[in-house]
Amino acid sequence: MQENSTDCLPSCLCILIYIFETGNFSAREAANSCLKFGLFCDELLKISQNINWGHSSAGVPPAFELPQLIVRHMLKALALDSTLQAQHAVARLLSLVGHSVQTQQEFASLVDNVSTWVFVAWIPQILANMDKDAGSVLVKVLDSIAKSYPQALYFAFHVSQTDFKTTGRHRTDHLRILLRNPFLEGMIRALEDLTYPEQRLRDGILQIMQHFHSGDHSKAQSIFSEVYQDCLHIQELRKHNRQAGEYNLKFARDWAPFIVNS
Numbered sequence: 001m002q003e004n005s006t007d008c009l010p011s012c013l014c015i016l017i018y019i020f021e022t023g024n025f026s027a028r029e030a031a032n033s034c035l036k037f038g039l040f041c042d043e044l045l046k047i048s049q050n051i052n053w054g055h056s057s058a059g060v061p062p063a064f065e066l067p068q069l070i071v072r073h074m075l076k077a078l079a080l081d082s083t084l085q086a087q088h089a090v091a092r093l094l095s096l097v098g099h100s101v102q103t104q105q106e107f108a109s110l111v112d113n114v115s116t117w118v119f120v121a122w123i124p125q126i127l128a129n130m131d132k133d134a135g136s137v138l139v140k141v142l143d144s145i146a147k148s149y150p151q152a153l154y155f156a157f158h159v160s161q162t163d164f165k166t167t168g169r170h171r172t173d174h175l176r177i178l179l180r181n182p183f184l185e186g187m188i189r190a191l192e193d194l195t196y197p198e199q200r201l202r203d204g205i206l207q208i209m210q211h212f213h214s215g216d217h218s219k220a221q222s223i224f225s226e227v228y229q230d231c232l233h234i235q236e237l238r239k240h241n242r243q244a245g246e247y248n249l250k251f252a253r254d255w256a257p258f259i260v261n262s
Contacts, residue, residue: 031080035089038073041066042092067099071106079113090122098134108137116144120152127160130168139171146178154179162207165216197231197251204230232256 041061048063061069074089097107119126119141126142129135145153157175164172204227211220229236234252237244 027080031077034073034080035077038070038077038089041069041073045070067096068102068106071096071103072110075107075110075114078115078118079110082115082118087118087121090118091125094122094125094129094134094138097137098129098132104134104137108140111137111141116141116148120145120149123153123156124160127156130160130171131165135168135171139175142172142175143178146175150179150181154181166218169219197248201227201231201255228260232259 044060045063045066048066071093074093077089078087093107096103098104123142123145126138129138142153142157153175157172157179161169161172161176204223207223208220208227211217211223231248232252232255234249234256237249237252
């Protein structure tokens with residue numbers, strides 16, 4: 001008897017073949033199958049990293065294709081049923097997006113099918129990739145969050161952007177426009193003014209020194225401008241949307257001439 005062509009394939013892949021050929025499946029069943037196959041490929045990838053494994057004669061995908069398969073099937077699982085345990089696979093997805101041009105393209109082509117809210121819990125991890133290769137496609141996720149859930153992104157973005165390098169700043173410039181919120185900006189400004197201006201100036205100088213040492217002079221200049229507006233520019237401190245207290249104003253009067261003219 002001739003051996004069935006699927007006998008050598010993993011059971012989860014056989015299930016995928018069966019349900020797509022028969023059409024007799026629900027979205028949840030299809031999502032579960034995609035997830036299982038993605039997890040199976042992830043296990044194979046971990047094994048392949050510990051042994052010298054190229055192509056397999058057992059019908060298993062070659063090692064170099066595994067990252068792309070993981071990204072594809074985990075995203076499909078999330079698209080079919082975003083309530084799945086596949087949400088817990090998002091961390092693995094984020095770690096693989098920057099693996100290669102192929103995984104980036106796979107992610108970019110499928111991520112629009114996934115509900116934006118799935119990624120909200122992973123905003124800090126996504127922001128941490130903005131200066132990396134993965135940031136070129138992950139910024140698309142931030143765009144969607146900024147449009148659908150701006151308040152979820154607002155504070156994390158404004159905290160993270162101070163650490164962005166040139167690439168990250170360029171990729172996220174448009175997010176500053178999408179996330180403009182005068183009320184939240186005023187609240188943040190009021191909270192920041194609770195910190196003594198001496199401390200804010202000291203922190204700014206330390207950041208400027210770090211960027212000078214790393215050779216990023218444009219970022220150092222940008223931070224100096226921000227520090228000047230924050231601590232030393234009396235007209236800015238007196239504006240209606242700022243209304244800094246007398247302590248901040250006195251500090252600016254005392255120190256602005258010394259720092260600007262030195």
